[in-house]
Amino acid sequence: KRTATKISTEDPEVDEDPADNKPTSKGTTTAHFIKFMNEPLSVMDLDETFKGSYIVMDNASIHKFKPKLRKIESKGYKVMCLPLYSPELNPIEQF
Structure with a gap:
């Protein structure tokens, strides 16, 4: 059985605004x-x-990008978004 051994956490490139040479976005983005x-x-x-597996996410706005959600579902996976203010449903929140 294959498992993920590396997950990339590198920041995606951020387009620079040529007018003031400052990044156009901050924080975690949909990109x-x-x-x-x-x-x-x-x-x-x-x-x-893995087909038919659930991918569970919280309700952060970046997780609701409809084209990406449709792509995930088109690959045969199911998307489940946790309800707001429900840390008890997310094991990582128990630490």
Whole structure:
């Protein structure tokens, strides 16, 4: 069985505003989410047993990018967004 051994956490490139030479975005962006999800999905695509698996996310606005959600679902995975203010449903919140 194949498992992910490396997940990229590198920042995606941010377009510079030529007028003032400052980044146009700060913090985690939809571009970060898209780049982050591409690698695990590529690994999951290699193993048919992952088809039909749930990908569980919180309700952060970057996780609701409809084109990416449709792409995830078109690959045979199910997307489940946790309800707002429900840390008890997310094991990482228990630490």
